[in-house]
Amino acid sequence: MVARRLLLVGEGNFSFAAALSEVQGPGTSLIATCPQEATALAGDLVFQENLRRLREQGAEVRFGVDCTQLADAFAADGWKFDCIYFNFPHCGRKAGVAKNRELLARFFQSCADVLAERGEVHVALCRGQGGTPADCPRREWHNSWQVVAMAAGGGLILSNVHPFSSDLVPGYKCTGYRSQNKSFHVEGALNHVFTRSLPFEESHSMICRVRLDDHWLSFSVPEALVGKINRGFLETNSSHPVRTINEKLIAKLSKTFSLQRLKCPAPLLPEKGCDSDIAWSSDSPSASFWIVPQKEKIPHSELLAGETACDMEDFLVSFSRLCLQRDPEWNGKLETQKRIQSPAKFHLRPSLLVYAQDVIQGPYFLPGSLHILSGPVFRKCLISPFMLPAFHETLFIHGFNKKMSDSCLQLFLEHLKCSLQGLLTQRLPDGPELSSSLTFKPQKNKKDYMICVKPHNFGPDEIVGLVIGSVITSVTSHLYKDLDFVFASVNLDLLVMLVWGIPDWRILWTFDERFLDHFIPGKVEPFKTFSLYPPSxxxxxxxxxxxxxxxxxxxxxxxxxxxxxxxxxxxxxxxxxxxxxxxxxxxxxxxxxxxxxxxxxxxxxxxxxxxxxxxxxxxxxxxxx
Structure with missing residues (x-):
């Protein structure tokens, strides 16, 4: 059993500490403290009895400990506590809301010095004091203790809140400020559990390197995308829900179609590297992230390392090499070298649809098969709950005989819709249907569609329709004149948010390990955030x-x-x-x-x-x- 250290501050008659010490397992060390000196409590018979119980359990008692200066009391010992308790803090009889907020703020800042990395701070407050939606009734913000905002100063976030039940600690008797006879009213009281948040750090510049032919291109990542490049959420060893939902969607479609999974190219495009015939941003105002890469030569030894015979993966690497469009005078690697020798302005891909024509025109394209390309994409966009500057996209490319065009297209659309609907309407354990009403909304040309979802019990009330992808059927190819094509693009991040009930897209990109700890392979359970009621x-x-x-x-x-x-x-x-x-x-x-x-x-x-x-x-x- 792992040893745990518990610290109790602001104790009155020590009844809570005594009760807690008697229900702890072996290996737990408990230190109970109070702000008074021992002489001030000498005549209290209840205190004397609780002191005896504590010592019988091997607990330590310290007097004269200021809860706002915990480092002074424990820094010399080098102790870090797994749990710190502060029940019903109060500055005094006539202390107003502002003084009690200051007490909380200084206490939380002090906790940061002695709290273990994954430790918890438990603060019990009387009904309505906390100022969170969990309070019933809820006070006006300015009249509450604003406990979450006060904790932020110590780098702590509210991770749980539940009723304070004295029944769980037999023998506990709440006392008033400094053990006065008039006790606090604990009916409706709440216990607030705080944990460390990610550190608040300044943004640092980030350099990204991409290999193209026998050169590396390095570029400074746009500041808005720092922390969102090369995260590897779709990699084989990833447990991120974006990969989980992608694999589930592909598995559903594999029951009907023969699949060809393609490796996603590097996220760079030349200045004129987009297919203007394919619109990828008609659902939101957006713009590209423009960059100016710097070229560096790859050493000959590194260039030869790991080279293999040409296969599908080599083909995919080849069409990621800047020359994405088929210029009439294109001359293979010579033209590619010319472009690399004089790099102009590039931008990060805003959609995988820019690769669609290259897949069709590639030597390994198989008519009748469903070709799949998955990867992150990047767009400048307005700040909104459902408009994402970086997200993961899956692109389905399907070519079929024109003589069977209507039936093949209908078959694909039906199975795509059924697969998405199956993911969106699955019932979570002990939870409601999170979303449904998926529709393919026709566009003006009557050939293309937007994939729309009407969320139920999710997101702001004004969200009546959410675009999670698009279907394009108005594409032809000079290489395959006897084929018709359909491209389907799906926003995996929005799909994840709908399936798991995640209200904030930013949490998908967090570095906090607690996010991934929530997801169990093979299971879909309602998402529970580890940061409740963050102040705004x-x-x-x-x-x-x-x-x-x-x-x-x-x-x-x-x-x-x-x-x-x-x-x-x-x-x-x-x-x-x-x-x-x-x-x-x-x-x-x-x-x-x-x-x-x-x-x-x-x-x-x-x-x-x-x-x-x-x-x-x-x-x-x-x-x-």
Whole structure:
């Protein structure tokens, strides 16, 4: 059995500590503390009895311990506690809400010094004090103790909250401030369980390297995408739900179609490397992440290492080598070398649909088979709960005989719809159907479709239809004149959110190990977040526009993503004002800050807001008011 260390602070008559010590298993060490000196409790018979019980259990008792200075009391011992308890903290009889908030804030900051990496802090509060949706009744925010926001200053997040039950600790008798006879009212009290969050760190630049022919191309990752490149969620050894849902979808389709799974190319495209006939962003305003790569020669020894005979994988690597479009004067590797020797401006792929024609025109394309390409894609977009700057896409490419076009197309659409519907409507244990009503919405050309889902009991009430993919049938090939084609693109991240009931796309990209710990191979269970009721902070920004340069709202949102590290959840245009004399235009936006896996304090939100104000002046050439 693993040894555990428990620390109790702010004890009154030590009845909670005594009761807890008697239900702990072997190997647990318990230290109970109070702010008073022993002489102040000498005449309390209840205290004397509890002190005897504690010592019989081998527990340690310390007096005169300030819960806001725990490092002073325990740093010399080098102890880290697995659990720290603070029941019904209070500054005193006439202490107002502000003083009690300050007590909590200083306590949480002190806990950070002595808490184990995976330790917990338990804080019991009277009914309504916490200021979270778990309170019943719930006080106004300004009149509560704002316990989650106070914990953020110590790098702690609320991971669980449940009723405080004195029945679980026999013999416990709540006392008032400093063991006064008038006790706190514990009816409806809640126990709040806090854990460490990911550290709040400054964003660092990231360099990505991609091998193309006998060169490496290295580029600086756009700041908005740092932490979202080369994560390997779809790799064979991954347990990420994005891979799980992809494998489930492919397995369902494999029952009807012969599959050809393709390796996804590097996420680079040349300046004119997109097929303009295929629209991949008609569902949302978006733009590409442009980059300028630097070239470096691959050593000859590294170039020859691991070379094998040409196979399907080699073919796929070959069509990832910059020359994606078939120019009339294209001359194989010579032309590729020319392009690499004078690299221009590149962008990260906004969709796997840019590779569709290359797959069709490749020597290993098999008519009648379902070709599958899966990988991450990147788009600049507005900040919204269901608009993702980076997500994982699966592309299905199917070519069939024109003589059987209608029947083959209908068969594919029916099985794709049935497979998606089967994933979306599966019932979770002890949970409702999370989503249903999947439809293929025809586009203006009557040939292409958007794959739409009407969520039930999921997301904001205003979400009436969510686009999770597209189907394109209006594509032909000069190489296969006797074939018709269908391309189907599916947003795996949105699919995961719907299936598991995950309300925030950002949690899919978290580095917190607790996220993946939730997912058990082969099972689909309701997702339970490890960060409950994170506080939100609202700040406004107003600025004058430069008439000559103009204003790109998507770029404005992209800068907000980058500066805040995706901690801005909403941007609303509050006001557009034009000066009557000068004609200058001013915009006012409201930004809402909130995280899903980190402890964001009010002070940190203010710091980010100030950096954002400076950044938009430099990068967007606006004048902040």
């Amino acid at each position: 902070y609202v700040h406004d920004v107003s600025f004058w526009l430069d008439e000559e340069i103009g204003f790109d709202e998507v770029e404005f949102h992209t800068v907000a993503r980058a500066v805040s590290q995706d901690m801005i959840t909403s941007i609303q245009l509050l006001n557009r004002f034009q000066h009557p004399q000068t004609g200058r235009v001013s915009l006012c936006y409201r930004l809402t800050y909130q995280t899903c896996d980190r402890a964001l304090s009010h002070q940190q939100a203010v710091m980010i807001q100030n950096r954002f104000r400076n950044e938009i002046q430099q990068s967007l050439h606006v004048t902040v008011r």
